[in-house]
Amino acid sequence: MKRKKIWVLVGGALLIVIIGVAATRGDKGLPVQVTDVNRETITAKVSANGKVQAVAKVDISANIMGQVTRLAVKEGDFVKKGQFIMEIDPSRSRANADSLYANVEAASTELQSAEARFNQAKADFARAETNRKAGIIAQADFEQQRTALTTATNTAQSSRRRVEQAKAELRGASVSLRYSTITAPMDGVVTARRIEQGETAVIGVQNQAGTVLVTISDMSKVEAELEVDEASIPNVKMGQNAQVRIDAYPNQVFDAVVTEVGGSPLLKVSQNEATKFKVKVQMKNPPATIKPGLSAQADIFTGSRENALAIPLQALVMREIKLKEGEKSKVGAPKEEEGVYVMEGTKTKFVPVKTGLLGELNVEITTGLNGGEKVITGPFRTLRDLKGGEVVRVEKARKSGTPGDDRKAN
Secondary structure, three states: OHHHHHHHHHHHHHHHHHHHHHHHHHOOOEEEEEEEOEEEEEEEEEEEEEEEEEEEEEEEEOOOOEEEEEEOOOOOOEEOOOOEEEEEOOHHHHHHHHHHHHHHHHHHHHHHHHHHHHHHHHHHHHHHHHHHHHOOOOHHHHHHHHHHHHHHHHHHHHHHHHHHHHHHHHHHHHHHHHHOEEEOOOOEEEEEEOOOOOOEEOOOOOOOOOOEEEEEEEEEEEEEEEEEEOOOHHHOOOOOEEEEEEOOOOOOOEEEEEEEEEEEEOOOOOOOOOOEEEEEEEEOOOOOOOOOOOEEEEEEEEEEEEEEEEEEHHHOEEEEOOOOOOOOOOOOOOOEEEEEEEEEOOEEEEEEOEEEEEOOOEEEEEEOOOOOOEEEEEOHHHHHHOOOOOEEEEOOOOOOOOOOOHHHHO
């Protein structure tokens, strides 16, 4: 009797285990995470890094060679247009100008004498012409007076040209003399000074800039010069709004607007470097203490759409296009199509889609979905291996960093 009770108890336990296993097996299918396709506002943006600089700046270089004899500014000084900056030794230029001024004086004196001789020759020829008509002088004497007038005319013309040449040389020397004194070409701040008093300033040679002595920047108008990759540059347009973050000013965001979009790529340092284009965004509210050269990051807002049909980015997959039996792939036709896997009942189905604006975490769907569908968003390994038609079940998404999170492991 006791043995029969034992078998009954064992049989009951086995039955409970079998029922539990059956219940567990009833929860069949691949575990997936899903989300409903809804409508929301999507904002597309392009992010890039760069440096802060003044919208207007002037690099002052030397136009004459010489030693810096006076230097009146240092970095950080505010200067007004026309204010004295520095002097390059003017002694040689001044001596040259004095010499050429003397040449002008000598040429002018020579011209006065030549014009006097011309006037005299002109008067003598007029008398000779009258006397010749009256038969008073011989033809030979008349021709002699004509020759004297021609010679005096040519001499006077040559003297005038020498005076003009001497004056032109003097003007050139005067310009060189003025180059020895350098003044501020605009209002601004001295943001760089690369020379000291007593050093020698040199002139640039062909295809090579001369020594930049001082840089003056108007820091009331500031921009960030960015490097945007070639995949994003088609979306960047003049006048688009942007937000700039500067490392030196943490937790602050500065509004900006796109003012320049480069039409040619920047020079590459190496062949492996990505192709990038220059984009400038002018800041609307720069801080008063901002400096050129500070590192900056910017988000350029390239588009926005309200009430757009959107899905998470991780739901998008690329699948090889399956050709029908006997169908051949066309030359140049795409070999992959973009789409999502949706749940229909307990099974998966691939739906091709076309995308629009790309947001930070989501993407607009322009065709393929109507809203309300349940799209599969993960886990990544499962989504990667789906083919369509698999039986799945919905599970709650694991928190990032928890054991078993295959996205982190991958």
